Amino acid sequence: MGEKCGVKPHAIMISVPYQGHLNPFTHLAIKLASKGCTVTFVHTGDVHHQISKSHHNLNSTSSCNEVDIDIFSEARDSGLDIRYTTISDGFPLEFDRLHNIHEFWESMFHDFPSRVDEFIGNLMESSDPLLLPFLVTDTIYSWPARIAKKYNLVNVSFWTEPALVFAINDYYFDLLRANGHFPPTDDLVYSIDYIPGVESISSKDLMPYLHEANTTTVTHKILFRAFEEVKKADFILHNTVQELELHTLSILNQKQPTYAIGPVNFSAECIKTRVSKSLLSEKDCSKWLESKPLGSVLYVSFGSVVQTNKQVIETIAQGLLLSEVSFIWAIRPKIVSSIDDNENILPAGFEDNIKDKGLIVPWCNQNAVLSNPAVGGFLTHCGWNSILESMSCGVPMICYPILYDQPTNRKLVVDDWKIGVNLCDGVSINGAEVALKIKQLMSEKTSVGIRYEMMKIRSVLHDALSEKGSSNKKFDQFIQDLRHKMHVEKENVL
Template sequence: MNDSVNICCTYSFLSFVVCTNSFFFQGSLFIFYSTYYISQRKPIMGEAENRPHAILIAYPLQGHVIPSIHLAMKLASRGFVISFVNTESIHHQIFNAQSLKDENIFAKARNSNLDIRYYTVGDGLPRDFDRSLNHDQFMASLLHVFSAHVEELVHKIVHSSPPANCLIADTFFVWPSVIAKKFGLVNVSFWTEPALVYTLYYHMDLLRMNGHMGFNDNREDSIDYIPGVPSIEPEDLMSYLQDTDTSTVVHQIIFKCFQDVKAADLVLCNTVQELEPSIVSALDAEKPFYAIGPIFTPGFSQSSVPTSLWAELDCIHWLDSKPNGSVLYLSFGSYAHVSKHEIMEIASGLLLTGVNFLWVLRPDIVSSDDNDILPEGFSDESRERGMVVQWCNQIEVLKHPAIGGFFTHTGWNSILESIWCKIPLLCFPLLTDQFTNRKLVVDDWKVGLDINKRLKISRKDVAAKINELMSGKSRNELAKKMNRLNKTLQNALTDEGSSEKNLNQFIHDLTSLISKKCRVD
């Protein structure tokens, strides 16, 4: 029998065993994979051929790469062979920022017997091209060019040993269904943002049909017809759904990728079922949808796999010198831009408060060509209580007892990390899903405050909100709600938690689909 027949038979048998035996045996099988394949001994010859082999392709933005890497490690610890694909640009940013000695960013993980193979692929642009400054050209390349490079690489991996039998691709890619079908792979879509954002994109046809999207005079009344969503205001939609011009390259990507995802076999989502129960249930009724978040590195510690695109400055010694809960952490993510006026107003507001702060201002936060963005004299005035860095390890910072609040762009990774560390949020959404994430944090879960999004940001408003977050009357209530939310995340990752059960169910369902494809092929 050739290799492909052997694999098909193996998966047929595994599917039969999992489907026909008790839940207890199924759980034991998963525990076996989890514990055995992270052990220190070498796998027995031939074992790799009996495991699922997933090609996992991360969207080339740091906020997507981080959960993709953590997903790869989680699945590899369950016995998967993972072929992880980064773009050459992302790889070289990570490699240079971390001064790595090994080209394989998963080198340490592989030393722990996690079978993760690492590949890089061109995105259609020169390596040194400034993708942040030239956003539209970057997106156009991902829309029109990237798939050709991916297809060539997938062809190579499919014919490796063991042959790949599953494609896990970020939902924002526009081509997964075509490539999965061509190579006979199970098509898994990986959504790195909340389920609320997914379902709003997924039901864009309803928004358009009801006049809430795509018109010069979009309706301004509440939206109450999206399955699983009781109600949402138009101003809380993602920025791209609020735009009147929907002809941009980003809109083309959104329209096409959410048409493509309708052909996916399974969808993984980096959320927790208890955080968005009605939405997850409604989505699961349409297509198998698994809430498996938060997808963190084990123990919420610093990952053995480097992910940062910038060199990280060690801030821990400085934080050690500050009282518990006294430091405001400010960071606006890895990609979005802030205007110079907004930076000036935030800086001036900080000076008005007297609060200790750690502020991450990456080199291109305003523009790749403008590094002089703080008010004159700001460094001198804040020297005793403030620290400004280009980048840091956010997890290590949020875990530190000196941190008392997080002034954030409201990115989803930052929200999940803050909840895990019980840090209340001051929300300053900038673009895309961040406006919708703000609704969850401030309106639904009530674990944060927001800068008035309807008005231009002002230093007085910034100062008032910072004081309220760090020492105001609402601080105790925010802390109570945050403690409850933290328990929800913690419980989801226990052996009997929803995310753990959903991951087990995903592995079971994926194995069955692989077996079926083998029999058909």
């Protein structure tokens, strides 16, 4: 199939509406278009509004009609065939999706699939006969297999977390029940060595939702259904690197066609094509960093979604002061759910005390900060995108996981790859311990081993993205397999 018979693959792409998912999906769209695919990229209206507002730095009272940007305009100017559109998530723009996360996801679970169904139905009716559509969706969604079957579409699932987390989700509940470890009955820590593709993992390193005995929550409903649905996918793309998770990926590939194509945001096609994708306005930190010595600045960020409490913020602030290390701290709005946006969550006098040692911003271009030579460390919540960016830039990490996949990601960073340290070795943190860990990571003498391992990991990532690297080869293989599958299915329909 393909250009020889005049038919062109057409990817219909729909991501989960969070920054950590939108970023790799946007880059995957560019990679697909660079391989000759037409792409229709679908955002929710709310995500489009946030990106537009961020792009134009408008105030929150602006309506979506007043800020109408096309995030792929530059990509199209470079010759890529990427169309951009939106569908409603069912809520008005003023609805607080983070504060009402359970209500939001109940609707995304029950109601959003019908909106996607209607959108794809209309798209199929008006589609160019020389375009052969296929579906590319977030693995977290629970509806792709049904819609793909209804419209006879090849079903591609994109997993934006480590393959390790995928494997645990894929096997966990059935195997834990069989081994008497579920539902959990106490706080005992035990080793799990019976999950295919996972050599051994401590129960404390599992995702927090797997420690909960109540499996009727919206999180559990979504994950249970999603990992049943993904078994019906034709192909699974992973935003990871083959060499880093070889055993896990090999086992997963025995079940379904699996391709490690990451980190997609550092592939050559994506580096040279700019796309507006930030949900928050980004502060330029480059001028401030120019005045700082090589490797002297610690970057601190807890990502785009997770929330914490005021005590944690105050403790980290105390640790930063005690460490006397220069830092950039991205403190986004609503990072503390119980605090009004206008209330200062930092300790009294903190900003006066740091003087020119620290720069506090509501948000910034994280990759631009991490790639700056002045940055020598990253205090992170261990979101997977943050880890990939840190590894690609060769910046070692201080790990403070909070939710979702983050505790499991911490295991990879600290225990397996040895490119980071734990912020705290107990349940709670204190300022003195925070300062100690910061000093250890930022000191050349005490961090030499971690920095050596990080340089090795960085080389692995860069090699994987080279012309003959594993990620490029896997992506080329996926495109070849996709075209073959679409050709077979087209012949079967005819």
